[in-house]
Amino acid sequence: MEKQNTSININEIPEVTTVKMGFVDSYIIKGQVNAKGENSWILVDCGIYGSEGKILRTLKSLGGKPEKVSLIILTHAHQDHSGAVKELQRITGAKVAIQREDAEYLVKGISAKVTPVTDFAKLMARLIKSRPQNKKGGITPDIIIENELDINEYGVNGKIMSTPGHTKGSVSVFLNSGNCIIGDILGKTLGKVTGGMFCNDLEENRKSIGKIIGSNATNLYLSHGGKCTINEVKKVFSP
Numbered sequence: 001m002e003k004q005n006t007s008i009n010i011n012e013i014p015e016v017t018t019v020k021m022g023f024v025d026s027y028i029i030k031g032q033v034n035a036k037g038e039n040s041w042i043l044v045d046c047g048i049y050g051s052e053g054k055i056l057r058t059l060k061s062l063g064g065k066p067e068k069v070s071l072i073i074l075t076h077a078h079q080d081h082s083g084a085v086k087e088l089q090r091i092t093g094a095k096v097a098i099q100r101e102d103a104e105y106l107v108k109g110i111s112a113k114v115t116p117v118t119d120f121a122k123l124m125a126r127l128i129k130s131r132p133q134n135k136k137g138g139i140t141p142d143i144i145i146e147n148e149l150d151i152n153e154y155g156v157n158g159k160i161m162s163t164p165g166h167t168k169g170s171v172s173v174f175l176n177s178g179n180c181i182i183g184d185i186l187g188k189t190l191g192k193v194t195g196g197m198f199c200n201d202l203e204e205n206r207k208s209i210g211k212i213i214g215s216n217a218t219n220l221y222l223s224h225g226g227k228c229t230i231n232e233v234k235k236v237f238s239p
């Protein structure tokens, strides 16, 4: 029998945990605890190719088990977010969800178009390209997100909503608590919130930032640059 880690009190684990992986972060969401005292987990993004070990070690440190992962959400199909999805899908057996517009890239095992807007972004794009790419081919997503997907059935109170612009199929994860994981909709430059460093469509991205400002979100989790509050975003983007 597997030894239980009794030193972890699940109630003390935060709803959202950051998995720091160098230049990109992924996130682990803690689900509700059921009557048996068990809870499920949702992974948001999978880092670059080869990141599964780091993500699963972090999950374990929270008291989670791979087989308790109910859902893997990809905020979009860039390789620094979807690189380890094939391995994580295999190991956890969880369903993988992605928005329709980015799904074809996942199937092909390639990155959605990366469109740098600023000089710094062009540098970053080269960095991303130089990282290991998914060499093992694509996967078939289990869930295709259209405009919105309720994630309550996966043990987490919240929903996924389309927030296009960075890529056509970018989504954000809005939790009822006010925590919101937004992928690459916003970035940070010298500690200041920015938008559109990489953008397929700047206007669409601006609309998506408006959608986030108009939502219940209070704490935003970025893929590059850590966290920010909704007030920091309003200061930069409110008319």
Ligand SMILES: [Zn+2]
Residues within 6 Å of the ligand: 076, 078, 166, 184, 198
């Ligand atoms: Zn991206």
